Amino acid sequence: MKIISLKSLKHPEIESLRSREPSPSAEIQKTVSDILNRVRKEGHAAVLDYARRFDGLQGNLRVTESEITREAKKASPTVRSAIRKAISNVKKFHVKQKESSWSFKGTHGETLGQIIRPLDRVGVYVPGGAGVYPSTLIMNTVPAQVAGVSEIAVITPCAHGLNPAVACAAQELGVNEIYKVGGAQAVAMLAFGTDKVRRVDKIVGPGNVYAALAKKEVFGVVDIDMIAGPSEVLVLFDESADPDWVAADLLSQAEHGSGYEAVIGVTTSKQAAVWVAECVKAQVENSPKKALLEKALSRYGRIFVVSDWKLGCDVANALAPEHLEVMTEFPRKLLPSLRNAGAIFLGPYSSEPVGDYFAGPNHVLPTNGSARFFSPLGVYDFYKRTSLIEYNAKALRKEGKLIAALADAEGFIHHAAAVRKRM
Helix, strand or coil: CEEEECCCCCCHHHHHHHCCCCCCCHHHHHHHHHHHHHHHHHCHHHHHHHHHHHCCCCCCCECCHHHHHHHHCCCCHHHHHHHHHHHHHHHHHHHHHCCCCEEEECCCCCEEEEEEEECCEEEEECCCCCCCCHHHHHHHHHHHHHHCCCEEEEECCCCCCCCHHHHHHHHHHCCCEEECCCHHHHHHHHHHCCCCCCCCCEEECCCCHHHHHHHHHHECCEEECCCCCCCEEEEEECCCCCHHHHHHHHHHHHCCCCCCCEEEEEECCHHHHHHHHHHHHHHHHCCCCHHHHHHHHHHHEEEEECCCHHHHHHHHHHHCCCEEEEECCCHHHHHHHCCCCCEEEECCCCCHHHHHHCCCCCCCCCCCCHHHCCCCCCHHHHEEEEEEEECCHHHHHHHHHHHHHHHHHCCCHHHHHHHHCCC
16 A cells, blocks of 8 residues: 655545545446436337346346345354344344434414424445345344334345345345346336336335435435445554554455545654555455455555644545544544544444444444545434424414515515405
């Protein structure tokens, strides 16, 4: 990994990291638009055609319950136990995020409040092309279920069979509406609906560039969670950290496969930087994913050496990473200064995969610096909020003149009249 002595945030490497996401080509954008338009017009026939062409679908689009049961049985007892415990942990954490309706009486007798209701139907995208992701199904489904969403439809490119671990997770979660389709055509199917599949209110979960661009395009027709970019980790470390552990955590994100992953170390010690770089090199050399790791590291693998932890925290806040690890002698001391991150992992035993799979907080996190204003996926993302306003005659008589005055000030004479007629 390249080691850089950093004096301030005004460094070209910082700007490079901030703008690293590849932009979809005009060709990809046109392909996505064409798919969305065709599915909107032709419905299920178009979805089936794309699923056969792009996903290799043969047979039915929907996974049957017998398929789920059959494939789930192939998961090992250890995997099933891990999935069951992960679901329990994630539920325990997300229950704390539950919201409820509220109201209060105003001084003149009016009632004001907010009605909290779950969304009716949600779509979950589970990638299936380059990997297997039961954790994605868990992390996207559990908060929806905790919120009270009654229908969850899963889309995943699994034309040649549902993966046993994903089937096991679906079975444990009680999810049985699964479709063997991915990409833009899957997003279009759930966003617009067909004569076979009801449209959803929201689509969550990561996908390939076609799925991500499709989610962006259908936002407004349905809600979405976020536009997920390449994964990223930033590790703050000093000489107290085991360099082999730091290196392992950095590579855990570099292996995702796009080649645009951000793999960043920040330290106040030049010696610690050298140790970690050497450990990274050794682990890459011995990895079956060597070529993939080298691709990501050559683009966005950097270790910054800073003069003090104020600058170190400034770097972290400027980059606003998806995953932020603190492997320093006293990690909690830095916590108050760390404002922008999807998730913060404190101490040497809080490796990023602990959060990815098991701990309980959601692993659907903001990327590309959007942790400055976005939050992890949570129960709050599956609620809709409706305002409640109930004025009685006394309240309107008391405040009607002021309401009408504001309407007049804006030039809305009929707004004002609607109030004055009641006075």
